[in-house]
Amino acid sequence: xxxVLFRCAIALAGACGSVSALAxxxxxxxxxxxxxxxxxxxxxxxxxxxxxxRATAERASQVEGDVQSGxxxxxxxxxxxxxxxxxxxxxxSHTASxxxxxNMLEALRLPVAQTHPSFLAxxxxxxxxxxxxxxxxxxxxxxxxxxxxxPKEGPxxxxxxxxxxxxxxxxxxxxxxxxxxDPRTRLKWADIHLAKDPAxxxxxxxxxxxxxxxxxxxxxxxxxPRLRVQSEQPxxxxxxxxxxxxxxxxxxxxxxxxxxxxxxxxFSIPGATAKGWRxxxxxxxxxxxxxxxxxxxxxxxxxxxxxxxxxxxxxxxxQQISASLSQLKAAYPRARCILIGPPDAQxxxxxxxLINDSQYRLAVAKGCAHWHWxxxxxxxxxxxxxxxxxxxxxxxxxxxxxxYAQSARSFVSxxxxxxx
Numbered sequence: 001x002x003x004v005l006f007r008c009a010i011a012l013a014g015a016c017g018s019v020s021a022l023a024x025x026x027x028x029x030x031x032x033x034x035x036x037x038x039x040x041x042x043x044x045x046x047x048x049x050x051x052x053x054r055a056t057a058e059r060a061s062q063v064e065g066d067v068q069s070g071x072x073x074x075x076x077x078x079x080x081x082x083x084x085x086x087x088x089x090x091x092x093s094h095t096a097s098x099x100x101x102x103n104m105l106e107a108l109r110l111p112v113a114q115t116h117p118s119f120l121a122x123x124x125x126x127x128x129x130x131x132x133x134x135x136x137x138x139x140x141x142x143x144x145x146x147x148x149x150x151p152k153e154g155p156x157x158x159x160x161x162x163x164x165x166x167x168x169x170x171x172x173x174x175x176x177x178x179x180x181x182d183p184r185t186r187l188k189w190a191d192i193h194l195a196k197d198p199a200x201x202x203x204x205x206x207x208x209x210x211x212x213x214x215x216x217x218x219x220x221x222x223x224x225p226r227l228r229v230q231s232e233q234p235x236x237x238x239x240x241x242x243x244x245x246x247x248x249x250x251x252x253x254x255x256x257x258x259x260x261x262x263x264x265x266x267f268s269i270p271g272a273t274a275k276g277w278r279x280x281x282x283x284x285x286x287x288x289x290x291x292x293x294x295x296x297x298x299x300x301x302x303x304x305x306x307x308x309x310x311x312x313x314x315x316x317x318x319q320q321i322s323a324s325l326s327q328l329k330a331a332y333p334r335a336r337c338i339l340i341g342p343p344d345a346q347x348x349x350x351x352x353x354l355i356n357d358s359q360y361r362l363a364v365a366k367g368c369a370h371w372h373w374x375x376x377x378x379x380x381x382x383x384x385x386x387x388x389x390x391x392x393x394x395x396x397x398x399x400x401x402x403x404y405a406q407s408a409r410s411f412v413s414x415x416x417x418x419x420x
Contacts, residue, residue, distance in 0.1 A: 026226055027191070030217055033232045034210025041175060041237065043137035084261055085110070086118070086291060087417065088332070090162065090277070091268035091301030094343060098130035099401045101266050103408035108417055113182055114261040118290050120252045121161035121267050124174065128270045134177040138165075141172035141242075146269065147276030157284035159193055159250040160331070161267050162276040168246035175239045178254060186234035191253040192227045193288060203245035209235040216243060253290040263291070274302035277324035282331040294332040296419035300325060303342030303355040304397070312351055318358045325366055336420050337368040343407065344373075346396035349380040369415050376410045 089095060105112055116132070123129045124136040126144065147162040158164060179185050203219040209231045217227070229238060234257040267273070277300075286294070306317055321339075329337060341356035356372045363370035377386060386392035391403030399407065 027228055028219075028226070029228045029230065030207060030215060031230050031232070032207065032209045032212055032215055032235075034208070034212030034235055034237075036210075036233070038210040038235075038237045041135065041137070041177065043135070043175070081259055081261055084263055085297070085418070086263040086295045087265070087297045087299065088160070088295040088335075089264070089266045089268060089299045089301065090273055090328075091266075091299070091340065092273050092305055093128050093268070093270035093398065094304065094404070095266065095301050095340075096129045096268035096270055097404070098266065099404040100408045101264060103405040104412055104417070105262070105264070107409045107412040110262050114259050115181075115264050116254070116256045116260045116262075117265050118253060118263045119160060119265055120176075120254065121163050121269075122165040122249045122251055123161070123163055123269055124165075124176075126269060129268070132180050132264075132266075134179040134183075135175075136177070137173075137175040139169075139171070139173050141167045141169035142174075143167065146271065147279050148272050148274070150276070150279045157281045158276070158279070159288040160265070160285050161251045162273065162280065163267075163269065164248050164250045166246070166248040167242060170242055170244050172242040173240060174249070175237070176252070177237045178256075179236050186236055186257045187238075188234055188255045188257050189228055189230040190238060190255070191290065192229065192240070193250040193253065194227060195248045195250070201245055203247050204243040205247070206239075206241035206243055208239040208241075210237050214239075214241070219245075250288065263295075265295075268301070272302065272305040274300055274321060274324045277327040278320065280327055280331070282327055285331050293334065295335045297338065297417055298328055298332050298335045299338045299340060300328055301340035303352060303359070304345065304348075307342060307345070307348040307351040307355055314354045314358055317355060318362060321359065322362055322366075325362065325368070329366065329368075334420070336416075336418070337366070338415055338417075339363045339368055339370045340411070341371065341373050343399060344377045344380060344382040344386075346383045349374075349383070353380050371411050371415050373407065373411075376407065376414070 089101065095101060102112070105115060120131060120133070121129075123144065124131060124133075124138050142165040145164045145166065147158045150158075178187050178190075202221050205217045205219075205227075206214045207217055207227075207229060208214045209229060212231075302321065306312065325337070325339070339359045339362065341359045342352050344352060352374050356374050360370045360372065362368075374380065374382065377383075383392050383396045386399070386403055387394070387396060391400055391406055392398075393400055393403075
């Protein structure tokens with residue numbers, strides 16, 4: 001059935017034209033049109049996909065698209081002010097929820113309304129992760145891969161999100177609403193960093209912006225493109241649908257209308273995120289990065305998940321975090337680097353002290369700054385005192401929103417968040 005659908009989809013896409021390469025050899029351009037004020041969508045109550053046959057039949061009469069070659073400059077493009085501060089943050093659940101980052105911006109007196117990401121990790125729907133989006137919906141056909149769960153560097157060569165989603169199910173969909181933090185927020189374009197999996201298979205996608213007409217786009221075997229989606233006017237919503245084939249999304253690079261004074265990319269996820277840096281290829285990461293010159297500041301926050309390992313050995317941990325930091329510095333050699341240690345927690349308080357001390361020694365050796373989160377809270381045993389103040393959750397492992405706000409303000413007062 002999939003082969004039949006694929007042949008039908010190719011025939012259908014042929015009416016629109018196939019994807020053409022631009023000046024950047026792996027970049028294709030799709031121009032669409034949509035409504036001026038798209039409706040706010042609601043995620044389906046059941047995330048299961050519609051049948052591929054019904055979806056194709058329903059939309060066959062709506063096919064319209066113009067996939068072009070054009071005079072785009074090769075390489076990455078981000079619409080940011082020349083003096084924009086660019087920050088990349090990789091961490092665990094303590095920084096994944098967004099509260100820490102929001103309060104860091106506030107303490108630095110940086111404009112939240114003019115703070116945008118350069119790259120969205122494809123961790124849509126992952127519990128505990130807040131994306132800089134108004135809403136994201138995806139079907140249950142996608143599988144999430146994370147670098148920290150990958151034992152060694154492999155063919156995936158993760159992008160800087162250290163994560164990817166993939167599917168081979170016709171009908172799988174992804175919907176994104178970019179109207180954040182202001183409902184007037186719009187995109188000039190969005191680059192979808194995708195790969196066909198396996199590369200020798202074709203891929204057919206349906207793409208829609210702002211409740212407009214869906215376009216059917218074909219990628220031929222052998223291509224490994226990024227797809228740039230543009231509209232006749234700045235757009236707010238983007239919908240993708242897999243018609244046929246298998247695909248992987250490494251991330252989405254949005255370019256916003258208006259001024260961007262701060263680039264803030266938060267790639268934190270619940271888990272031992274820092275471990276993922278040991279399996280990436282810095283050269284591949286730089287090629288995929290929409291920031292031509294990388295970040296001004298890179299922050300690596302970790303330690304809580306590692307502290308819960310019953311077989312924790314401080315020497316082994318120091319080797320592992322050293323390898324991750326070396327990869328991070330190789331990817332962004334011009335950036336100021338900062339290590340953030342884990343906050344206090346009742347269950348592993350003494351181990352957390354060893355981890356913070358290891359990070360401090362490593363930071364000094366590598367030319368990075370270090371913030372001792374546990375010491376900022378008052379040292380080992382501080383978790384119970386913070387809980388009494390309403391700054392620690394009942395699990396005595398995670399902080400409350402006010403606890404993260406207090407921590408972010410303390411962090412900013414001690415560590416300079418600025419270019420070298």
